[in-house]
Amino acid sequence: MGIFTAVPGPRKGKIRAICFGFFIALSGFLFGYDTGIVGGVLTLQSYKNDFRFTNNTKVSAIMVSVQNAGAFVAALGVFAVSERFGRRKTIMGAMCLFCTGVILQVIPSHSLACFYLGRIIAGFGLGAGTAVSPSYNAEMAPKEIRGMLGSGVQWLFALGVMISYWIDYGVSVGLPVSSKQWQIPVGLQLVPATVLGLGLIGCKESVRWLAKKERFDEAWESLCWIRGDDGPEVKAEFNEIKVGLAEELRATEGLRSRELMEPANRYRLLLAFGVFLGQQCTGMTALAYFAPQFFKVLVGAGSQNLLITGLFGAEKFIMCGTYILFFSEKWNRRPTLYISGLLMACCFVIVNVVNKTTPGPKNHQATPAGIATVAMVFLTNSIYQFSWGPLPWPYAAEIFPTRLRELGTSVGVSTQWLFNFLFSLTTPYMIAAWGSYTFTFYAILDITMATLVFLFLKETKGRSVEEMETVFRSRAAFDVEVARKEGMATGVRGEVEEIEVLGLKGE
Secondary structure (H helix, E strand, O other): OOHHHOOOOOOOHHHHHHHHHHHHHHHHHHHHHHHHHHHHHOOOHHHHHHHHHOHHHHHHHHHHHHHHHHHHHHHHHHHHHHHHHHHHHHHHHHHHHHHHHHHHHHOOOOOOOHHHHHHHHHHHHHHHHHHHHHHHHHHHHHHHHHHHHHHHHHHHHHHEEEEHHHHHHHHHHHOOHHHHHHHHHOOOOOHHHHHHHHHHOOOOOOHHHHOOOOOOOHHHHHHHHHHHHOHHHHHHHHHHHHHHHHHHHHOOOHHHHHHHHOOHHHHHHHHHHHHHHHHOOOOHHHHHHHHHHHHHHOOOOOHHHHHHHHHHHHHHHHHHHHHHHHHHOOOOOHHHHHHHHHHHHHHHHHHHHHHHHHOOOOOOOOOOOHHHHHHHHHHHHHHHHHOOOHHHHHHHHOOHHHHHHHHHHHHHHHHHHHHHHHHHHHHHHHHHHHHOOOHHHHHHHHHHHHHHHHHHHOOOOOOOOHHHHHHHOOOOOOOOOHHHHHHHHHHOOOOEEEEEEOOOOOE
């Protein structure tokens, strides 16, 4: 199960796939770090002094939402760039954009307009990177551990959130009130973005993207590199990829518009939209952005909010890692999502009921009831990290055929950014107006999403990306086992001979 799941081929192939998968997931780390840094920076007096604003709610909403808006636009439009230039170059370009945006935020302009512009440009890079990374990962990962590696985006997201929380806490108590106090946590984003952008120079392009472009020699080289082998199993997988692409081309006649109108693909687009919408409707991303403000409602004001937020981030990382390493390939996707949705709703309702029926904090001192509600929020976070946090990332990437994967994943990830934008824009106002009733609002959304998952989600665990055509009853479905056996029988020699694909549909 999870990291102990057996993968065909030599051990170095599994190790390389895991290292590559989590390296690509650094885009998730950037997403998480940026998510966590915002709430803490806004509480720093040094930031308020430099930018001279008084309406904290307004600035909080704009700071988060403008980057999410930029990320939404980039995630929705990046599929055309990824289709033309490949996954690898697209992510490298996205990291250049992100670094440019961070530099604009860090320079001592003392202008909120300049800071917001930097947020938008960084959002373009972040949106593009998070939209392409799941596809790149899905197209390179062995099917046995694809769920674990795809979920790595969320684990690295949790790591980024955790580190950002503790950096916020560290600069708030360890540095004097000066520009460096907020510039350091914001500027540190340049480090992982540079590592990801430059590190991809030594990586291979996506196997399936190369095969789709009929660059079969390069595709074979890339597959052998990521699997660490060129034996019969790898030859069989390579033939399966080629057969899958041939069947997609035959069934769709090369017309993208007709592909999108096919019922199976419309259904997949709705699922990609739905799982990322559900991820945002859980309320946990909004909680990650505005954790200090949420905890202020429960335990009162004071530096203890940043400390609790830091512990919250650590728990997020530990729980997500536990799920990914030990349970991601053991539990089915569908029941995990709908059961967790119901459990999170119960926890949020309890938080609101306790908060409204017990005395509030006085003199910045938490009450036993306040501590209990914080514990319940931590429990909700654990449930989320075992379900809605990590699962949408691999699910949205794995359900599409190769010819549509960049478009389908872009739709899914752009949905995440769109509703991230909407909830980040409105949540500060909800907290100010509703207080703990905000938790009840998200509980209603959790129940709604759990119901929709139970009714409509398809199970995909343990299936190769080519087998999804059968799962969704596409016209491009074919017999995967026949293709694999044909590949093992025919073999791949020298310069990778062309493998004929005749009569496989009817066999």
